[in-house]
Amino acid sequence: MTNDHERVGGPESSSDQRPWTWGAGRRLRRALLLAASLTLLALWGRGAAPFLAWELARDHGRCFAKGQLPAKIWTSEPTEVTAWFEAQGTRFPVIPSGARGLELVGGRYCSLGDRLAAHLYYSGERHHLSLYVISGPARFADSFEATSGGKTVRLLRTAGTTVALVAERAEDVEAFQNTFTTSIAQGSRNEPDPARY
16 A cells, blocks of 8 residues: 655656756757857957947047046147057047147047047037047948948058047048048158168
């Protein structure tokens, strides 16, 4: 005679002893494959120009929306701000003090997800422009332009660096790029030719 009380809490069948079933294993493998695919897509997307433009427009908007800019160095002198960034290991192109009524006010480093960018602030009476020197990969040809969040973003490759210009008005970006590229050209003429030494 069997006692029914002995079976309470015990295994009812041998299949109940397996914590893992074939269906659960397939679901887990699919979930892991999906997670790995999404991770790879996110990593690949980080260097994509449209994603980078979105990040930069968002950062520009956040910084200029504050009561006071979150600058770490306050100066209108390009050589001072360049020296500050270079002392911290960031190679910097020659930058202008201003263009089209926008004047340099300072800068800092901004975190853009997986990278840091040197961020310069230019400001006028009612307009603002950000110049970013971007570290890390950025996938685009010679230049890339987009509008994100009502801001014009232009990515450029110049003087061995990736630079971004962000402003509320496209004409400010255009004017600033013209001044910026002229500054770079003039700066490269003033540097000593290493082939001469």
